[in-house]
Amino acid sequence: MLFIAKNSATRRLFSIVHASRAESSKAVKTTTSNENEKFEALSDAQKAYLNRVIRVDQAGELGANYIYAGQYFVLANKHRHLKPILQEMWDQEIQHHKVFNELQLKRRVRPSLLTPMWKVGAFAMGSLTALLSPAGAMACTEAVETVIGNHYNAQLRCLNDQFQFKKPSGVTGQSEEIKDLASTIAQFRDEELEHLDTAVLHDSHKAVPYMLLTGTIKTICRAAIWTAERV
Numbered sequence: 001m002l003f004i005a006k007n008s009a010t011r012r013l014f015s016i017v018h019a020s021r022a023e024s025s026k027a028v029k030t031t032t033s034n035e036n037e038k039f040e041a042l043s044d045a046q047k048a049y050l051n052r053v054i055r056v057d058q059a060g061e062l063g064a065n066y067i068y069a070g071q072y073f074v075l076a077n078k079h080r081h082l083k084p085i086l087q088e089m090w091d092q093e094i095q096h097h098k099v100f101n102e103l104q105l106k107r108r109v110r111p112s113l114l115t116p117m118w119k120v121g122a123f124a125m126g127s128l129t130a131l132l133s134p135a136g137a138m139a140c141t142e143a144v145e146t147v148i149g150n151h152y153n154a155q156l157r158c159l160n161d162q163f164q165f166k167k168p169s170g171v172t173g174q175s176e177e178i179k180d181l182a183s184t185i186a187q188f189r190d191e192e193l194e195h196l197d198t199a200v201l202h203d204s205h206k207a208v209p210y211m212l213l214t215g216t217i218k219t220i221c222r223a224a225i226w227t228a229e230r231v
Contacts, residue, residue: 039165039175046163050181051109052229053155057185058100059112059228060148063122064093064192067144070126071137079134085202089141089195096188103181112228121224125217132207138199139207143217145196151225152189156182 042050068090076083104111112118129140159174159182166172174182207213 037167037169037171039167039173049158049162051107053181053185054100054103054107054109055112056225056229057155057188058097058104058109059115059118060151060225061093061097061100061188062115063118063224064144064148065090065097066119066122067126067140068093070123070128071130071140074127074130075134075137082134082202085198089198092191092195096191099184099188103184113231114227118224118228125220129213129217132213135203135205135207136213138202138204139210139213140217141199142196142204143214144221145192145199146214147218147221147225148192149189149196152185152192155185156189159185 068086072083072086072090076086103109125140126137130137159178163174163178164172165175204210204214
């Protein structure tokens with residue numbers, strides 16, 4: 001009787017273990033199946049928005065590249081203590097521009113038709129404010145990066161709110177493409193805001209006339225963003 005009882009208990013134990021393994025295997029298969037499922041396709045409106053994001057951000061980083069080129073051209077030799085600071089910020093803008101160039105080619109997004117104007121205007125803005133004074137150049141950087149920081153934040157909010165997708169299983173989330181784009185924008189925003197802090201640290205508020213200068217540059221940047229998204 002004891003032997004039979006032991007066998008019965010052993011069979012129940014094996015049965016429980018087998019059932020547990022079966023459930024675990026089923027869960028793994030379900031998870032793998034969900035991971036292999038594709039999210040629903042982008043709508044035409046979402047595709048158009050992503051194209052605008054890449055177009056305007058590529059144009060914006062191009063502009064930033066030329067602004068720092070203008071500042072560097074004027075200040076690097078006259079104010080040598082600013083040379084490594086300007087070079088570091090400029091190098092980051094070059095990298096930002098490179099990344100958006102690659103995204104533009106990958107998604108086959110038409111660049112802004114006003115690209116030549118962005119180059120000339122940005123270099124002029126950087127060099128002319130630098131000719132005013134080093135503080136004038138830093139005020140320009142503060143104004144530009146303030147607008148760009150807000151611009152990137154608005155894009156991140158939209159990507160988070162309007163780009164949640166469903167899989168056939170009902171799972172909701174974001175595609176890797178959207179996650180990667182949001183991550184890139186967040187990284188670049190943080191670096192742009194570091195430039196803003198650097199400008200303030202190097203006496204941007206001492207520029208004369210500070211309020212008129214920064215206010216005018218912010219208005220120009222907002223107008224350029226609106227235009228580059230569309231033209």
